[in-house]
Amino acid sequence: DQQVKQNSPSLSVQEGRISILNCDYTNSMFDYFLWYKKYPAEGPTFLISISSIKDKNEDGRFTVFLNKSAKHLSLHIVPSQPGDSAVYFCAASWDNQGGKLIFGQGTELSVKP
Amino acid sequence: DAGVTQSPTHLIKTRGQQVTLRCSPISGHKSVSWYQQVLGQGPQFIFQYYEKEERGRGNFPDRFSARQFPNYSSELNVNALLLGDSALYLCASSLLSDTQYFGPGTRLTVL
Numbered sequence: 424d425q426q427v428k429q430n431s432p433s434l435s436v437q438e439g440r441i442s443i444l445n446c447d448y449t450n451s452m453f454d455y456f457l458w459y460k461k462y463p464a465e466g467p468t469f470l471i472s473i474s475s476i477k478d479k480n481e482d483g484r485f486t487v488f489l490n491k492s493a494k495h496l497s498l499h500i501v502p503s504q505p506g507d508s509a510v511y512f513c514a515a516s517w518d519n520q521g522g523k524l525i526f527g528q529g530t531e532l533s534v535k536p
Numbered sequence: 537d538a539g540v541t542q543s544p545t546h547l548i549k550t551r552g553q554q555v556t557l558r559c560s561p562i563s564g565h566k567s568v569s570w571y572q573q574v575l576g577q578g579p580q581f582i583f584q585y586y587e588k589e590e591r592g593r594g595n596f597p598d599r600f601s602a603r604q605f606p607n608y609s610s611e612l613n614v615n616a617l618l619l620g621d622s623a624l625y626l627c628a629s630s631l632l633s634d635t636q637y638f639g640p641g642t643r644l645t646v647l
Contacts, residue, residue: 427578457635466540466626466638467579512578522569522592524628524636526578 426450427515429527438536442500446513446527449494453515457524458487458498461510470511471498503534538563540629540639548645549617557612557642561629567591568610569636570602571626579626585610586632614644622646 428447436442444458454475459467473480473487473496480487486499500507510531514524541560549555561568567586571579584592585604604610608629614621622645628636 429578459638464640466542466628466640469635469637472635514578522567522584523581523594524569524571524579526571526580528576528578 425528426453427513427525427527429511429513429530431530432528433531433533435533435535436503438505438534439502442498442503442507442532442534444498444500444511444513444530444532446496446498447494448496448515448525450515450525451491451494452517453525454518455516456487456489456496457514457516458485459512459514460507461512461529467512500532503532505534505536508532508534540627540637542625542627542639542642544642545640546643546645548647550647551617551619553617553646554613554615555617555644557614557625557627557644559610559612559627559629559639561608561610561627562637565629565631565637566608567630567632567636568604568608569628569630570610570612571628571638572596573624573626573641575623582612617646619646 457472458470510529569584570582573579581594583602624641630636
């Protein structure tokens with residue numbers, strides 16, 4: 424049972440435009456959501472997080488939006504840069520206690536110059 | 537500051553063998569979690585250890601075990617290796633109520 428889903432395996436965007444990565448979840452008990460970026464041969468790198476009491480969190484070029492009623496979150500990258508090309512994973516947990524994260528399958532973002 | 541470190545980087549084993557993977561957390565982090573990432577999928581949770589105690593376990597067989605040492609480093613052991621155990625094994629550390637930070641992983645190939 425896939426509790427966290429990223430339905431787009433890949434996304435291609437022009438440099439300078441907006442990248443929107445989407446993630447859906449099924450478990451309404453999830454309380455905390457995160458986005459990680461992963462380059463080949465490296466571990467996932469934390470990007471940004473949001474708790475369920477918020478609907479938006481922003482950090483520089485990265486903004487995460489949470490729609491609890493739709494059980495949907497999205498990551499916006501503006502403007503996109505070629506160095507953003509990587510696999511992006513969304514993850515969810517029941518708390519922020521360093522424990523079990525449930526990951527989506529990942530979306531490979533390609534930002535073209 | 538050093539991030540999470542893992543050793544070895546790569547490992548090749550044959551079916552039926554046993555393997556031990558090692559992880560050193562970020563200084564000051566007392567929680568360590570292990571994940572398995574199979575190609576094309578997201579990481580799957582295996583274990584969490586905090587203050588040397590198991591705090592959570594994922595849906596993995598008993599062939600998988602782990603422990604945490606007094607210096608908060610951790611080992612993941614897998615016995616009786618199967619071809620399906622071939623994966624990237626990731627370690628993440630955190631303060632208990634904080635974001636998890638991942639190491640570079642150990643790539644295990646089972647032949």
